[in-house]
Amino acid sequence: MKNLTDALKATADEWFIEAERLKKKATEAKIKADLAAALEKEIKD
């Protein structure tokens, strides 16, 4: 949601879409975190 007005006017379907978008974003961030952790381990070892 871009702002409070959007959030207040969003329907359940739009909230589901937003949840899906954020879930995808979180997964991408997790992948990046795992890559960084893999390189950290590689350098440490």
Place this chain on the structure above:
Amino acid sequence: MGYPKIARAVAGVLKTLKAKKGQTTKNDATLLTWKKVEQLGGPTAVGVGRAAITMTMLHIIGTEVTRQFKKPLTDHDRDFVLPRTIREDVRDICQKVPAWIAVNEGANAIWVHTLKARTEHWEANGGMKGKKANETQLKADLSLEVALFLIDKGYDTLEEAINSKK
């Protein structure tokens, strides 16, 4: 509107476009207005001072700096800078990471080149990304909770729920 001369230039362009075809895109209207500004003598001729031009340039350059931070390592880095003896799985990881990594947050965050990053840099970067992943996941959970709440209570929107007397 902070720039009346630009407002007039845009109004003139839109008037012409309306008379010609009656339709346009934001991009076309913007580019046509830019051409008009150039004909008038450039940004300073329409009241955009050097300070505003500098701020705009800094913004454009900043966007480009971020883009180059986040782009993958160059072919040259991969082919010639990475040691030839590097294991295939590590080479694979190096192809997925950006050219530079941030080791803290904010506008003054420090970025370290991927090939110069030490253990502590990767640890800080990984920690930051992990934190971001968790925060984003919490937001996703909250969106799901709102959707289920609306369905469960029979509201179309949160606005309706707030204004409801039930």
